[in-house]
Amino acid sequence: MAANTVRGITEQEWGRLVACAKGKTEPDLVVQGGTVLNVYSGELMEANLWVVGNRIAYLGPRVYEGTQAQVIDATGKVVTPGYIEPHAHPFQLYNPMRYAETILARGTTLSVNDNLMLVLGMEFGQVGRFFEQMAQLPIKMMWSLRLDPQAHLPEKKHKFDHLPVSRLLKSPYVWQVGEVTDWKSWIDGDEAMRDNALSARAIHKRVEGHAAGVSWETLNVLVAAGITADHEAINAEEALRRLRLGVWTTLRHSSLRPDFPAILPELIPQVKNWSRVMMTTDGPTPEYLQNGYTDFLIRHAIELGMDPITAYQLVTINPATYYGVDGEIGGLAPGRIADILLLSNLLEPTPELVIAEGRIVAKDGELVEQLKGPTWADVGMPPVHKMDVPVDPAWFDVYTEADTFPVMRLANPAITRHVEMPVEKDASGRVVGLVENSEDLCYVSLLQRGGAWVCNGFIQNFSTQLAGLASSYTGAREHLVIGRDKTAMAAALERVQEIGGGIVIVDEQHNVLYELPLVIGGAMGDQTVEELVQSSKELVRVLKALGHPHYDPVYTLLFLSSAHLPEVRLSSVGLFEMKTKRVLHPSRSLR
C-alpha cells in the first residue's frame, strides 16, 4: 500500500550514505561549527553535519579533516531544517514556478500545494505530468487534490469524479486530498467525494478539512468522516476544539486572514502539547511575500509569545510527521534529505544560506541560480481566447419577474450578505435605475469565457465610482465583470481578452486605469513576484481611489464565484446561496 515518500533512495545512494556515516568515505558537503536546532529533542546543540548526495549522513562532533568536501563554516550561526508549508495555494496571481523560486530563497524547501487552478484549467493527464516536472526542482512541490470545484459549476464536476481523482491519487507527489470545502455534500453522501476520500485513506494519504466556523457537534461529524487537519480556526477556542478532537491544527496567518494576533496570545498559555500544530500562510497575495513566507510566520509567532524552538518545530518536524515523511525530512539527522538553513541567530528566521538536496541554492535571500521548470506553453494553460463575437453591454442587463432582487452586499473582502432590494423594471422585465440611482451599487456578472451564458446581479459596497473592471482571474475560471457603466464593463472585458487574460479597469471614456496580464490560462502571470507586488499595490491604489472600501481585492475577484463562503455567489447556474444551496436568480443563455 502506498504511503508518502519525499524522494526514495536507490541501493547505490544507500551504500554511499552508510559508508560516509561510518567515516569510511568522504562527504560531499559539511556544515561545521554551528549550533544545530534539534527539532526532535527540542534543544540547541553544537554539532557538525556531513552530507552525501542529497542526504545527511552524520550529525555529531566528528570534525572533517579531508580535502574533497565543500565545507561551510557555520561558526556563530544557527543551523535549522528547511521549512515546510503544509497548505499552499501557489497561484495568487503568481504561478507555481515563481512561487517556488521566491519561497525557496526564504528557506521553505517543501510546499504541499492546492491543485485547484490546475485541475480547472488543464486535462487530468497534463496535471500529472506537471506534478512530475515540478518534482525535478530542489524545492519539493507536493500536491493536495481537491474533491470538489469549490464553486457551483455542475458542468465541471466531472473533473472531480472517482476515476480521474483516484488515478491522480497514485502519483507519489500527491500527499493529501482536500481541503474539503464542500464538506456538507461529503457528509451528506456525495459518492465521488466519499469514494475519493476513502481511496486516499486506503493508501495512507491525508484528508484535509475546511471547517470554517463549525460547531463542536459538526466538527465531530467531520472528524468521524475522516478529516485529519484543518486550518480554519480564527481564535484560540476554535484551535483548541480541533486539537481536542484529534485534528492536526494548522494556524493561519494569511493576507486575507492575518489571524495570529487573534489566536496566539490566548492559545499559547493553554496548549500543553504542540506536536499536532502546524502553521500556514494559506495562499497570500503578492504583497505579503515582501515580508517573507514561512520565515515571516516564525518571526511573527515568536513576537506574539511563542517559544522560539516550538515555532520552528511547527514548520519543520510537525508537518513532516503529519504527512508521514518525518523519517526523510523535517529535521537534521542521518538519512534525512539535506535541506539545511543557516541563520544569523534563532530569532532571525530568514536564512542567510539555503541548502536544498545537499546543494547551496540561495544566499542572502537570492537564488544562486535560476530554477529550471516546465515551460507554460508545454503545460497546457494557454492564454485566454477572444470570443468570436464582440462583448455586448446588454449582456450585463438584469432581467427578473419579481419585484425585489437578491443583491450581494460585500461585507469584507471574502464574505457577501444577501440583501433583498426592491427593483423597478421596464416592459421587457429589465431592471432599470437601481445602479444609476444608488451611490454604492455596481452591476456584477460572471460570463462564460466563450460567451455561452451569463450570471447577472448587483453588488453593493464594492465601489462608488468604478466604471468597468474585468477579470479572468476567478475561482470559477470564467470572466468576472463589475462596474457602474455597462459599456465600460464591455470595454474592460474586450481588453482582458486582447491581452490574453488578466485584470483590467477602465474609466467612463474607456481609458485603461489598470492592467495586469495573466497569460497562464488567464489565471496566473508569468511576471516575477516582485513585479506582481508592484502591480497588486497599484490595483489596491486604483480601486481605493474608486471608492473600494476593503483590503486584499485580489481575493474578492477570486472568491465572488467560489461557493464555499457565505452568503451569495456567482455561478454557472445563477446567483447561488451557499448555505441553502439555492439558486436565487438563474443565469441567462446568450446563445
Ligand SMILES: Nc1ncnc2[nH]cnc12
Ligand atoms: N480555498 C481557497 N481557494 C483558493 N485559494 C485560496 N486561498 C486561501 N484559501 C483558498
